[in-house]
Amino acid sequence: MSGRTSEYGGFLDRMLGRVRLGGWLAVAAPVIAVVFAVLITSVVLLAAGKDPVEAFTTLADYGTQPRSMALILNTGVMYYISALAVAVGFRMNLFNIGVDGQYRLAAVVAAGLGGAAVVPGVLNLVLVVVVAVLVGALWSAIAGLLRVYRGVSEVISTIMLNAIATGFGSWLVTEHLGVLTGNDLGTRPIPDDAHMPGIPLIAGSPVLVNGFIVVAVLLGIAYWVVLNRTRFGFELRATGKSESAAVASGVSVKKMIIVTMVMSGAVAGLIGMPELLGASYKYSNNFPAGLGFTGIAIALLGRNSPVGMAVGALLWSFLDNSSNQLQLLDISKEIVQIMQGVVVLSVIVAYELVHRYRLVAEQRRVSRELAAPQQAPKAEAAA
């Protein structure tokens, strides 16, 4: 497998979407994945003595109501930004497992500053966002520097930095920023004039869509443009495909590693912002944790493509939000996690199958062409 360094890449390249499929194959893979996931989930539901048709009807019914659509978008926005942060690293073979710690630490510091309201109104909102981006970038840069100057695998260092971020963030809240409300300890709430306004995007829904959806869409576009239309993006992708080839063509791999980690961390800093500036207005013990890991799953699901990840984020969010509806049918909420896991695996397996199918088809075509030369002279004579 590893010897196959053609345009088909290795398994990892295919899994992370660094090799593209063309034509009808690009459609076949996701369709196979969805069918596969639905089948497996149905089997699990049947084994648990539940009616899969009823379950899927409930899900479809839930997903099409305006109110749920707004909620799905709101959770999906955070998932999407998280997936983008992870994907930036994935595209050049950097596994930033530390997105989780980066966004949480960014949110703590930004929330503390926002709650202190050192500047008024919209300026405060901008300050909170900028600080979050900076903190995320700096925290992630540590792993980049360790990789470049000490050869520490970023997988190990980012996992450790997650633990440190948890301790550091908790210390900040407990010792400096925290205010006790009942049994919950959190930062001072960010004043009303610095809240991100919601958008009445979905007709008939009393729930507004988080204003950060605009930021998420812009980030998705920027991700595509930077990777596909700039020299930096080319160098990033080249380094991801073959480090030695990139070095030979004059790319400074060290610089690329640091810049990519910083970018990934900067995007990670934004993950907590929709919640902080659009919903909770403070960082407390109740702030959502684990979004960085959700982002890894969604980046895999969406194969690092900006559109694929958007679909993945919405699917993931839809499943998460529908857990209450399923519980009303007495279906255990764990079925949601089973579905999410099966979907990711199905996508990986389906794409791998399609890639192999294409490989075999390509080999057949080449061998046919190699067999052709005997007839070639005749053809020429005829012409």
Added chain:
Amino acid sequence: MLMAAAACGGSDDTATTGASAGGSSAPASQVKVGLAYDIGGRGDGSFNDAAAAGLDKAVAELKVDKKELEATAGETDAQKEERLRLLASGGYNPVIAVGFAYSGAVAKVAKEFPDVKFAIVDDDAAKGDNITNLMFAEEQGSFLVGVAAALKTKKDNIGFVGGVDVPLIHKFEAGFEAGAKAVKPDIKIQTKYLTQPPDFSGFGDPAKGKTAAQGMYDAGADVVYQAAGGSGAGVFEAAKDANAMAIGVDSDQAALPAYADFKDVIITSMIKKVDVAVFDFLKKYIDGSVTSGPSVYDLKAGGVDYSTTGGKIDDITSKIDEYKQKIINGEITVPTS
């Protein structure tokens, strides 16, 4: 509601839920209880299970219908609100939220459904005309087991293992420390929290509990009190290995089948009667006597206590009860942090 109250006046245990479903009582009068758990849900062997026990008792004795929904790790307030809203709009009344994490969500959703009664366990920040706050004086119960630890230690060295470093668990620590120092002012108390928020794994990781407790026993402690939810099993395991003593939390853990292997090392437990609070609330709802605002379950109300299962502290119960009386009388005020 009055019909339901009258129907269950006899409180006949032999009449099961099946009978009430097919019975002559009008279905419209049936009380449908919605309960939202914190992360871990039913089966966590701790705090959620205590709430579940109260609900089960109400189903059996008060013949209410129930619907339970569980939380997912890492969810947002919006998702918690949606859970409560779903119950309230689905005709569930009253709605009970288990855990302070629901504070903001209850405050918001209770306003949208003024005709539905809400109860929240462990939180007094959510206020409203239709919100009952079920509060516990964990520090008072912890004070008593602190007294027990100080009287039982031979090395004048005891330990406290907290699950997660949050204000709620600080109350357990503060009470325990005050109780131990009331008996022996110079006693050495080792303290360790397993995780820092937002990492809540400290409430469900026995391996972490075992390591922490082992460290304390190695450093000379001979009694360790745990307020660590599911991680507590690890503390008991360490106590067994070290041939030392441990103190349980929330339920009478020496009497729980799940901890049967460790019943010899659990000298007592600080009991926090979430089940009683949930059942009381439901009973009051059916009687039409629910009051909004805090219902405090302290030593006086019998909401917290210590257990004597196993007879390990029979020789000192009279002393512990002296302190208990002093707290009830108000002679001793137990600190909460």
